[in-house]
Amino acid sequence: MKRYDAIKKIMESLTVEIIICNLGAPSRELYNIEDRDENFYMLGSMGLVSSLSFGLAISKPNKKIICIDGDGSILMNLGSLSTIANTNPQNLTLIVIDNSSYGSTGDQKTYTNYKTKLDVIAKGAGFESIVVIKEAEEIMPKLKNLGVGCHFVLIKVDPGNAQVENIPLKPEDIRIRFMKAISRA
């Protein structure tokens, strides 16, 4: 399974949830799989997608927020895991698609390729609900099984990007469209 397959399965598992997606290849792949008004694409600020998702989760406690993060990105902002786990918003699922590489910059290896275990880091940060997925068929049942709560989901995949187009939307238009969509009942 590659990242593209994982995102496809994630999208098949969801209905109305809000999605905040990591910058670079993940956002382009999500745009290619299913663009929707409730998608927010990070285009800059590597590492901050989990923080932005968390900020949204605490502001919109009645909406389910899904964050699609990556291994290189979360390694840049590990403090975010402590902040999220200790605040424990009951409407946030932090999915880390771990391809053990910096996929958008030429697949340089990250430390998860060696000794670093992100699920163990999440546990140490204080997450109480941690799910590890290694097969594509597990994604839908395991995501559908998550109830209310603050979840950390690690999906292990192989490196590699799909050949997809760039996102043609302007950053400000992404924001305006997104804010309109999430303010609807």
Add this chain to the structure above:
Amino acid sequence: MTADLKLYEEIKNSGIDLILSLPCILLKGILTLINEKKEIQHIPITREEEGVGIAAGAYLGGKTPAILMQNSGLGNSVNAIKSLLELYRIPIIFIISHRGVEGERIPAQIPMGELTPNLLDILNIKKFIIDSIENIKELKKAINFNKKSKNSVAILLKRSLWNDL
């Protein structure tokens, strides 16, 4: 009324409904008030840049967040200020204790303290200075400007604010 209490009341009445903070010795009193009164949602953060990300998400969700931090954290936030806040036009309020200038006793604070006003200028973030109890009202001006212009603003709290007691 002490400087901290007056500043706290001003923040509370300004419409700020989420505070993301890292401590500074100058912010000790205001942080204590925020924690004790529990009137404004408060989330301690681990690094200022993380706070910029959280604030951006909270803004998307309809909140008026402020980041309360020491000026050293401005350096940690530069990329996010440009490639998140400016990129998407998300205006955030920074309330910053300005160390490394008049009255500073810790040499390590000085280089960043001296850079801070220029750095804010380069970042295109309008500065509002609070250096005495009398001009705590600058906070309201800053927030009005933030709302009208949709630009981020920085409120610099000077050490002299607390000497005024």
